[in-house]
Amino acid sequence: MPDGLKAIVADPGGAVIGLDFDGTLSPIVPDPAAARIHPDGPAVLARLGELVGAVVIVTGRPAATAVEYGSLAGVPGLVVLGHYGLERWEAGSLTAPPVHPGLERVKAGLPPLVAGLDGVRIEDKERAVAVHTRQAADPQATLDALREPVAALAAEAGLAVEPGKFVLELRPPGMDKGMALSAFLRERAARSVLFAGDDLGDLAAFAAVRASGLPGVTVFSGSSELDVEADLVVDGPPGVLGLLASIADAVESGRTG
Numbered sequence: 001m002p003d004g005l006k007a008i009v010a011d012p013g014g015a016v017i018g019l020d021f022d023g024t025l026s027p028i029v030p031d032p033a034a035a036r037i038h039p040d041g042p043a044v045l046a047r048l049g050e051l052v053g054a055v056v057i058v059t060g061r062p063a064a065t066a067v068e069y070g071s072l073a074g075v076p077g078l079v080v081l082g083h084y085g086l087e088r089w090e091a092g093s094l095t096a097p098p099v100h101p102g103l104e105r106v107k108a109g110l111p112p113l114v115a116g117l118d119g120v121r122i123e124d125k126e127r128a129v130a131v132h133t134r135q136a137a138d139p140q141a142t143l144d145a146l147r148e149p150v151a152a153l154a155a156e157a158g159l160a161v162e163p164g165k166f167v168l169e170l171r172p173p174g175m176d177k178g179m180a181l182s183a184f185l186r187e188r189a190a191r192s193v194l195f196a197g198d199d200l201g202d203l204a205a206f207a208a209v210r211a212s213g214l215p216g217v218t219v220f221s222g223s224s225e226l227d228v229e230a231d232l233v234v235d236g237p238p239g240v241l242g243l244l245a246s247i248a249d250a251v252e253s254g255r256t257g
């Protein structure tokens with residue numbers, strides 16, 4: 001067992017368990033609106049929420065969408081940091097900054113830019129917009145063709161481009177999953193940390209785990225789409241949830257044994 005996991009099990013009250021949503025708790029599907037948490041997810045997270053210091057989901061989704069698609073409203077103590085940390089959902093309440101003024105510009109500019117590109121989908125997330133190519137005949141070539149014009153539009157609007165699995169997101173700059181996780185670790189005075197993710201946007205959170213100076217574990221939710229170095233590599237959402245359940249088992253057996 002990696003040292004970070006041993007620290008979590010030995011002192012669960014000081015542990016922060018950070019989790020990405022899409023590709024980590026929810027299997028990747030062609031239509032972003034059809035994504036739902038793995039069936040074991042809500043029960044495993046509810047169990048873990050009773051055992052550790054905090055469970056926090058750090059996602060590119062709006063926080064309320066992750067709560068809805070994850071059936072997560074009943075998870076004890078859960079915090080959801082949406083839009084890469086711009087939004088915070090906790091105990092049923094959402095706090096979020098005003099919508100970035102550049103969003104209007106990109107919402108108007110994107111449809112003509114993708115017109116004629118079959119299978120390209122625009123996801124309007126209110127505080128960000130995502131351009132998806134997963135449903136195009138050649139998702140990678142379509143994504144590559146869009147990189148430059150999307151970057152130019154984002155720059156005009158004062159927005160950042162966040163690349164991911166067959167997606168380019170245009171979102172407000174100045175925040176990422178690493179900054180969000182680091183601030184949360186300080187807020188909770190964490191004594192250990194685990195972060196599980198599957199995509200490029202999660203790398204900042206992996207770096208934050210390493211920079212925290214805490215006993216920590218990075219967990220990559222593996223698939224054929226991306227290869228990333230982490231302390232542990234598991235097989236997609238079932239693998240992540242299996243790992244979380246085994247942490248809960250170990251904590252509980254430490255209490256009784």
Ligand SMILES: O=P(O)(O)OC[C@H]1O[C@H](O[C@H]2O[C@H](CO)[C@@H](O)[C@H](O)[C@H]2O)[C@H](O)[C@@H](O)[C@@H]1O
Binds near residue numbers: 028132
């Ligand atoms: O930070 P996350 O929770 O991983 O969210 C990142 C983006 O995930 C979603 O897109 C990804 O999942 C879709 C559903 O499985 C898939 O169709 C798409 O190809 C993936 O890129 C979501 O739609 C975005 O809004 C999230 O920001």
